[in-house]
Structure formats: structure tokens, C-alpha cells
Amino acid sequence: MAAGIPWWRSFEAKVLALVALVSLACIGSAAYLLRLSTTYLDARIEASLVRAEDMADVVRPFYRDQMQALASAYRARARALAMQARAEDWGDGEWEAAVGAEPDLVSATVRRAGAARTYGQGSVADEEVTFEATWPEDEPPQTAEVVAVFRVDPEYDRRFQEVGRMRRALAVERRQIDAYEAAVVRAVSILVAVVLVVAMGLGVVLARTVTRRVAVLAATMARIEQGEENIDVPDLGRDEVGRLGEALRTMLDALARARERVAYLERIGAWQGMARRIAHEIKNPLTPITLAVQQLRDKDPGTDPAFSRTLATAVEIVEDEVGTLRRMVATFSRFAKMPEVAAAPEPVDRILEEFERAYGHLTDDEADRLEIRPSGRGTWVLADRALLKQVLVNLVENAVQAAREVGTDGVFVRIAVEDDPDRGFVRIVVDDNGPGIPAERRRLVFEPYHTGRRDGTGLGLAIVKKILLDHGGDVWVEDAPLGGARFVVRLRRAEPAASGTAGVGHAESSSSSGER
Amino acid sequence: MKRRRFLAAFGGVAAAPWLIAARSRDHYLFRRARFFDHGGYVSMSMGFPELLRASDRDAMAWVDSGFETVLRYRIIVVDRKARREVEQRVHLVTLRFDFLQGDRYEVKARQGGRTLFRRYYDERRAAVDAATHLARVPIADTSRLVRGGPGGPSYSVAVVAQRNPLGPDEQGPGADPAVARAQDRDVQWFGRLVGFLVGEVPEAEVTVRLRTQPFYLEARR
Numbered sequence: 001m002a003a004g005i006p007w008w009r010s011f012e013a014k015v016l017a018l019v020a021l022v023s024l025a026c027i028g029s030a031a032y033l034l035r036l037s038t039t040y041l042d043a044r045i046e047a048s049l050v051r052a053e054d055m056a057d058v059v060r061p062f063y064r065d066q067m068q069a070l071a072s073a074y075r076a077r078a079r080a081l082a083m084q085a086r087a088e089d090w091g092d093g094e095w096e097a098a099v100g101a102e103p104d105l106v107s108a109t110v111r112r113a114g115a116a117r118t119y120g121q122g123s124v125a126d127e128e129v130t131f132e133a134t135w136p137e138d139e140p141p142q143t144a145e146v147v148a149v150f151r152v153d154p155e156y157d158r159r160f161q162e163v164g165r166m167r168r169a170l171a172v173e174r175r176q177i178d179a180y181e182a183a184v185v186r187a188v189s190i191l192v193a194v195v196l197v198v199a200m201g202l203g204v205v206l207a208r209t210v211t212r213r214v215a216v217l218a219a220t221m222a223r224i225e226q227g228e229e230n231i232d233v234p235d236l237g238r239d240e241v242g243r244l245g246e247a248l249r250t251m252l253d254a255l256a257r258a259r260e261r262v263a264y265l266e267r268i269g270a271w272q273g274m275a276r277r278i279a280h281e282i283k284n285p286l287t288p289i290t291l292a293v294q295q296l297r298d299k300d301p302g303t304d305p306a307f308s309r310t311l312a313t314a315v316e317i318v319e320d321e322v323g324t325l326r327r328m329v330a331t332f333s334r335f336a337k338m339p340e341v342a343a344a345p346e347p348v349d350r351i352l353e354e355f356e357r358a359y360g361h362l363t364d365d366e367a368d369r370l371e372i373r374p375s376g377r378g379t380w381v382l383a384d385r386a387l388l389k390q391v392l393v394n395l396v397e398n399a400v401q402a403a404r405e406v407g408t409d410g411v412f413v414r415i416a417v418e419d420d421p422d423r424g425f426v427r428i429v430v431d432d433n434g435p436g437i438p439a440e441r442r443r444l445v446f447e448p449y450h451t452g453r454r455d456g457t458g459l460g461l462a463i464v465k466k467i468l469l470d471h472g473g474d475v476w477v478e479d480a481p482l483g484g485a486r487f488v489v490r491l492r493r494a495e496p497a498a499s500g501t502a503g504v505g506h507a508e509s510s511s512s513s514g515e516r
Numbered sequence: 517m518k519r520r521r522f523l524a525a526f527g528g529v530a531a532a533p534w535l536i537a538a539r540s541r542d543h544y545l546f547r548r549a550r551f552f553d554h555g556g557y558v559s560m561s562m563g564f565p566e567l568l569r570a571s572d573r574d575a576m577a578w579v580d581s582g583f584e585t586v587l588r589y590r591i592i593v594v595d596r597k598a599r600r601e602v603e604q605r606v607h608l609v610t611l612r613f614d615f616l617q618g619d620r621y622e623v624k625a626r627q628g629g630r631t632l633f634r635r636y637y638d639e640r641r642a643a644v645d646a647a648t649h650l651a652r653v654p655i656a657d658t659s660r661l662v663r664g665g666p667g668g669p670s671y672s673v674a675v676v677a678q679r680n681p682l683g684p685d686e687q688g689p690g691a692d693p694a695v696a697r698a699q700d701r702d703v704q705w706f707g708r709l710v711g712f713l714v715g716e717v718p719e720a721e722v723t724v725r726l727r728t729q730p731f732y733l734e735a736r737r
Contacts (some may be wrong), residue, residue, distance in 0.1 A: 060581055067615035126631045131616060152616065165683075166584030172682060176717075183713040187706065188715075 010126045012211035019203040023196040029190045031185060038181045049174045056167035058212050061384075063160045071131060074150045078133035081108060095119040097399060106130060109147040120149075129154055155258040213241045217432055220248065229256070263470050267464050271448040275459075277334035279329045286329070293318045296346035335448070335459045341384045341470040345494035349374035354413075355392050363400060370396065381426050382494040387467045391475075392430070395487050396462045399432035402427060403484070406435045412482060425473070426493050434484035442477040528685070544674055549728040552652055556731070558661065559652040564677045566724055568611075568650050570641065575679070575721075579621070579640060585611045587647055588674040588720070593656045596730055597669060605654040605687065611647040613640075623647050663733040670730040678720035 007013055073335035081098060088094065097109050099120035121319035124130050129152040141147045213236045223231055232254055235244035272359035297315045300308050350371050362370045381388075396413055403411040411433065418427040437445060444450050444463040468475045473491040480486035540637040549562035568575055591694055607627050614622040617636055621643030625632040632653075637643035645728070655673060662669045680690050711717070 061584075064615045071616055071618075131615075160582065161584050164581070167583065168578075169682075172718075172721075176714075179714050180710065183710045186713045187709045190709075262584060287671060 010211075011214055012208060014022055015207040015211055019200055019207060019302055023200045023203075027189065027192055027196055030102055030175045031189045034185050034188050038056040038184055042177060042181050046174065046401060047175060049170050049177075052173075053167060053170045055065060056163050056170065059160070063156075066156065066181060070152070070156070071133075074131045074148070075135070076135040077102075077105075077150070078146055079135045079137070081148060082135040085146070086112070086482065090260050092117070092119070092361045101457075104151045104153070106149040106151050108149075111143070111147075117338055124149070127277055128152075129157060141346055163508040209237075210241060213237065213245070216244060217241070217245060217248065220324055222250070229259075257474070261474075264465065265469060268448065271462070272336045272338070275448075276334040279332035282325055282332075283329045286325055290319065290322050298301060310377050331391065338463060338466060339387070341387060341467065342386050343471055343492075345380050345497045346383050346388070347496070348379050348383075348491075349376070349381070351388055352392075352415060352428075355389055359387075359393065359396060362396070362411065362413065364412075368400065369413070369453075371412070371414040373414065375417035375426075378418060378496065380494040380496045381491040383491055384467075387471075388491075391467055392463050394464045395430045395489075398460060399430065399434055399484065403432060403434035413481065416480075420490060420493075420512070424488050424493055428489040428491065430487040430489070431480040431482045432484040432486075433480075433482040436480065436483065437485045445477065446475070538546040544727040545726045547726045547728065549578075549673065551731045553658070553733055554654075556658055557654045558656050558658060560655045560673065560728075561648045561649070561651050561653070562726070562728065563590075564724055564726070565648055565690045567679045567722055568644050576640070578612050579611060579644070582613050582615055583636055583684055585647070586680050587611065587666060588678045588681050589650065589653075590654070590678075591655050592674045592676075593661075594674060596672055597670060602671065603660050605655060606652055606688070609647045611643055625653075658733065661733055663735045666732060668732055668735070670732045672730045673728045675726050675728075676722075677724045677726070681720040682718065708712065 014497050041404040083089075084093065085098075090098070095108060095110060095117075096119050099105050103122060106124055107118050107119040111117055120380050131150045131152050132141060133150065134145045135148075135150045136144060139145075158416070175407045216234065218231055220231060220478060228498055230438065233245050233249040233252060293315045297311060300311050302308055352374050356370065356372045360372075362368045392415065396415075399413045400411050413433075414429075414431045416429045416431070418429055446459075446461050449458035450462075467477050471491055472488065475487060475489050478486040478488060547562065549560050552559045552561070558577065564587075568579075569575060569584065575585070587609040589609070590706065591602065591607060592604045593602045595602050602714060609623065609625045609627065611621065611623050612621055614636070620638055621635055621640055622722040623643050623646045624634045636647060637646065
């Protein structure tokens with residue numbers, strides 16, 4: 001999280017709050033819609049249950065009327081039996097036969113002359129329902145003339161009680177319907193909440209993958225704002241945030257290179273000023289020194305051969321050293337007065353072709369060889385033709401001189417054109433089979449007056465780098481496949497000029513000594 | 517850390533009502549009963565007026581409707597010292613208005629598949645009293661009990677009395693196993709979740725759980 005921002009105001013908090021809000025809205029709306037649905041269905045079900053209960057209630061009066069009719073029928077049959085028995089003066093046999101003739105007549109108790117006699121089964125099973133009909137009807141069974149016990153079909157009561165159980169079940173269902181409706185709403189809410197919590201968790205995880213990376217970017221920006229250098233932007237993925245990080249990384253790299261370039265050019269500028277003064281201060285006395293020693297030599301009378309030899313040797317030495325100083329002064333002057341770059345679109349292959357024509361022999365030694373590998377694709381670069389040739393001359397002479405110092409037989413230098421990973425740039429690669437440059441010195445070799453050679457001025461590679469920086473390009477050292485050093489020159493790619501001719505550059509300057 | 521503490525506190529507060537409300541459903545009230553030693557069996561007399569109150573209009577209407585009101589008494593005799601069940605019986609009483617038998621109330625008691633009595637009452641109150649009071653109802657054979665007097669084994673009785681116990685098809689939507697089997701697995705699972713959230717489905721219209729004072733059997737001389 002960026003410093004100074006409270007958590008509740010952070011981007012992450014806003015995203016989490018949004019995810020939570022959406023989740024709650026979904027739960028709330030789902031619960032409401034479900035409640036609506038269940039209430040509607042509940043009303044429909046309630047109406048159906050009420051109708052079913054009403055149907056069950058309709059059965060009751062029918063059953064009551066049926067039982068009352070059955071009771072009346074039994075009483076009528078008892079009366080009929082009694083009257084028939086009285087009319088026909090039944091004896092025991094007739095009564096037994098009458099009871100046996102009617103399957104539902106369990107027994108008949110006849111009271112005559114104070115004595116009672118029972119005809120038929122006389123007892124019933126535990127669960128059997130019976131009806132006792134007496135005649136006369138207004139007499140209790142103990143005094144009635146005939147007491148007939150009829151077996152009632154249990155199906156009447158069983159069916160009626162079955163209706164009762166169904167009626168009770170309907171009542172139970174109605175009472176519980178509200179509880180079940182509430183439970184359904186709770187169950188769905190719970191399930192929706194579980195699903196949404198899981199979804200929210202995933203959403204939070206996904207959101208944090210974005211917010212965390214945004215926070216990293218914000219923190220990096222804050223560090224840049226505070227002037228911190230050498231900031232490493234981590235890889236932030238392949239999406240838009242990742243591209244933002246990549247762009248930031250590219251920007252920081254460009255910023256670092258620009259700072260390095262500015263610092264280098266400032267140093268070069270300082271060194272150029274010093275070189276100008278040194279050249280001026282050293283150049284002035286050289287001519288009087290040369291004239292003075294020449295006068296000495298001219299004034300020698302020649303009377304003393306030994307003195308004459310010593311004088312001649314001394315004059316020769318002084319002249320040699322003055323020559324060296326003159327060359328050094330010339331180098332300093334060239335360094336101090338490097339021309340402005342006038343870059344224009346140039347065909348790189350043609351520049352290399354011209355270079356090869358001028359310097360293809362490399363040295364007087366036949367064993368030394370220069371190889372040119374053009375791009376072959378008509379590559380154009382934005383360059384000052386003359387200064388670019390001077391760069392190539394410096395680099396090739398450096399390679400030759402470094403190889404000579406270590407005694408390399410058959411110096412081989414190869415110049416090739418390659419593509420740069422950045423499609424807006426082109427590389428010219430100079431490989432050699434010399435001693436190479438150790439990794440710890442590869443940045444130092446471009447510093448003015450830094451040399452590893454006995455007779456170097458330390459300015460050649462500094463001139464190369466300044467020219468290329470002024471072109472908007474760069475130069476650096478790598479390991480070479482040939483075993484020595486590889487100098488990589490980076491130049492801006494250009495579109496071919498409309499006329500097809502090369503741009504106008506400066507006149508070619510002489511090569512200068514370079515150092516490694 | 518503050519966020520975690522807040523979330524933990526929130527979770528605790530949300531769970532508190534559930535924890536507080538949780539309690540055992542098998543909670544027995546105490547009521548005194550009278551016990552009788554008949555030599556071969558022991559009987560008990562005890563009242564359960566809360567099963568069928570005259571103030572319960574729906575229950576009284578049901579009694580008058582002709583449909584049966586079933587009172588189920590599950591009588592459990594427990595050895596108090598050994599803390600084990602000695603004998604369990606189900607005493608079933610049905611009460612209804614009988615249109616056939618001269619518009620009277622019939623009270624029938626059955627135990628172990630055998631009818632103990634069938635009585636008829638002209639007044640509903642009398643019929644209700646007879647149905648809700650266990651009068652010298654056999655509860656255990658003395659062969660299952662140990663005589664020992666005051667210093668010997670003691671027993672108590674737990675009674676679960678229910679009015680109109682509900683069968684599986686009467687316990688509400690989704691409770692019928694046959695119905696559950698007819699549905700696909702997702703609906704079955706959802707039904708179980710709903711059943712869990714509904715909570716306890718009533719076993720009967722009214723359920724009363726009572727336990728009696730201890731009793732013992734005198735030693736035979």
C-alpha cells in the first residue's frame with residue numbers, strides 16, 4: 001500500500017467494497033425474489049389445502065346420516081324379528097334358524113316369562129363393532145323383549161377414520177407451511193450466500209492480483225519522485241498492468257541511460273576544455289624547443305667527435321619527443337574541437353563498402369585481414385557519414401594496436417551489420433581476435449585518458465563514444481566470438497532518402513590513435 | 517490484525533444466539549403418581565389434563581366431529597440405581613363421538629394389542645377426563661421387578677404422552693421417505709437442508725413428557 005494512504009481509502013479497499021456490495025445486492029435480491037415466489041406459491045397451496053379440508057368436512061354429515069340410518073335399520077330389523085317371532089310363536093329352533101340366517105346378526109336375546117335366552121354366537125371379538133337394538137325401543141336391554149346384537153361392518157368406520165387422518169394431515173401441513181416456507185427462504189439464502197462468499201473470495205483474490213500490482217507501481221512512482229535511482233520494477237504480468245510496469249521499466253531504463261549520457265557528456269566537455277588548454281600550453285613551447293636544439297646542432301664546431309655524437313643523439317631524442325608531443329597536442333586538439341554531428345539518412349552498407357575500399361588492406365602485413373558483412377537488406381541509419389567512418393577507423397585501429405601489443409599473428413577484424421532488439425535501431429558490430437577487454441574495464445575504456453597501452457593517449461574510444469552519443473546512439477563492449485573484444489555500435493534506423501542518394505556529411509578526417 | 521479481531525468478534529456475536537438457544541429436547545417434568553401392587557403386575561394412576569384441554573377449541577371440535585382423537589402413552593419403567601430401562605409399554609386411548617351408539621362419546625383403551633375397556637359417556641367432559649387420566653393402568657409385570665422394600669431397588673416411571681401422533685406422511689412436506697425417494701438427488705439434498713432449518717418437526721399435536729416419584733415393591737412375607 002502506498003505510504004500515507006489509509007487502508008480504507010486505498011484502491012484495494014474500494015475494489016473489495018465494490019465486490020462486497022455486489023455480493024450483498026445479489027443475496028438481497030435473490031432472497032427477496034425467493035420470498036415473493038414462496039409467498040405466491042404458499043397462497044396457492046393454502047387455497048388448495050383449504051379446499052381439501054372442506055372436502056373432508058363434507059364427509060362428516062354424510063357419515064353421521066349413514067350411521068343414524070344404520071341404527072334405524074338395525075332397530076327396524078330387531079322389531080321385525082320380534083314381531084315375526086310373536087306372530088309365528090317361534091320356539092328355540094326358529095330363533096336359532098333366524099339368527100343363523102342373517103350373517104351380521106351376532107345374537108338375539110329373547111325374554112319370555114321373566115326368563116332370558118340368547119340365540120347365536122353370544123360373544124364378539126375384541127375389535128368388532130356391534131350395535132344393540134332392543135324392542136320395544138324405549139325399554140332398556142335388561143327388560144326388553146328382544147335384544148338383537150348386530151355386527152357392524154368395520155369398513156364404515158375405517159373409511160371415515162381414514163378421512164379423519166387425511167383431514168388432520170392437511171391441517172398439519174397448513175400449520176407447517178409457513179415454517180417450511182421460511183426454511184426454504186433460509187436454505188436458498190444460505191446456499192446463495194455460500195456461493196457468493198466463494199465467488200467473493202475468488203473475486204477478492206483476483207482483485208488483489210490487480211490492486212497489489214497497482215500498489216507496487218504507485219510505490220515505485222513514489223520512489224522515483226523522491227529521486228531514488230537504480231529502481232528495479234518487478235515483472236507485473238502480461239495484462240494492462242503488466243504493460244504499464246513494462247513501460248515504466250523502459251522509461252526508467254531510458255532515464256538511466258539519459259542520465260549516464262548527460263554525465264558522460266559533461267565529463268567529456270570538462271575533459272575537452274582541459275585538452276584545449278593543455279594543447280594550447282604544450283604546443284607553444286614546442287617550436288622554440290625544436291629551433292633551439294637545431295641551432296645547437298648547427299653551431300657544433302665538430303672539433304670533438306664524442307661531443308658531436310652526444311649532441312646529435314640528444315638533438316635526435318629531443319626532436320623525437322617533440323614530435324611525440326606534437327602528435328599528442330594534435331590529438332588533444334582534435335578531441336577538444338570535435339565537429340558537430342550532422343546526421344542524415346545514410347545507407348549503412350554503402351558506408352561500409354567505402355570504408356573497406358579505404359582500409360580494406362588493414363595493415364602492411366598480408367596476414368592481417370578485414371572482413372565486412374553488410375546487412376544485404378538496404379538498411380539505412382541516421383548518421384554523419386564522415387564521423388561514422390571516423391568511429392570505424394578508431395575501432396579498427398584500436399583492434400589492430402591491441403593485437404599487436406600482445407603479439408597476435410594475423411590480426412582479424414570483422415565488421416557486421418545486425419538488427420537491434422529495438423526495431424528503431426541498427427547495430428554495427430566490430431569483432432577482433434585480440435586480447436579482449438576484461439569485464440571490469442569495459443566501461444572505463446570509454447573514459448578520456450584511460451588507456452591500457454604503453455603509448456596511448458586514452459582519447460580514441462572517448463571520441464568514439466561522444467560521436468555516437470551525439471548521434472543518439474551508443475557503444476559498448478562484449479565478448480567476441482573471435483576471442484577478442486566486440487564493440488557494438490548502436491545507431492538509429494532511418495527511412496531511405498527519397499532520392500536514394502546518401503545525405504551530405506563532413507569531409508573525412510584522418511584517423512586518430514586509439515587505445516585499449 | 518484489527519480486521520481479524522473485528523471479524524472474529526462479529527462471528528462470535530452472530531453465533532451467540534444459536535448457542536444460547538440450544539438445549540436438549542428430552543426435558544421431563546415431574547408429577548406425582550399413585551402405584552398399585554396387584555401381585556402379578558403393578559399399575560399406576562396419573563393425570564394428563566394438558567393433552568386435551570376444554571379451552572382448546574380445535575381439539576374439542578375434533579372430538580365432536582366423529583373422527584378419532586388418539587392419545588398415545590409410552591410408559592417406561594426405569595431402575596433408578598442401575599439407570600436402565602426395565603419395561604416399556606404403549607397404552608393407546610381413543611376418544612370419539614359415536615354416531616352409531618346413540619350419539620355418545622366412546623373411550624377405548626388398548627395395550628399390547630388387547631382392548632382393556634370400551635366405555636360410553638353422554639358428557640364430553642367425562643369422556644375427556646376418562647381419556648386423559650390413567651386409572652390403574654398396568655405398567656409392569658412384577659416378575660421384571662425386584663422386591664426389597666424401602667432399602668431395596670427403587671423404580672420410577674417416565675411417560676411420553678402424545679395427542680394424535682403424526683405418521684411419516686403426516687409430518688409435513690418432504691418428511692415422507694417415499695416422497696423423498698421419488699425425487700432426484702439434488703432435490704433430496706435440498707429437502708434435507710430445509711428439514712434441518714425447519715428444526716424439530718412435531719411428533720404429535722401435543723407432547724408431554726413427565727416423570728414420577730420413585731416407588732418400590734414391598735417384600736413378600
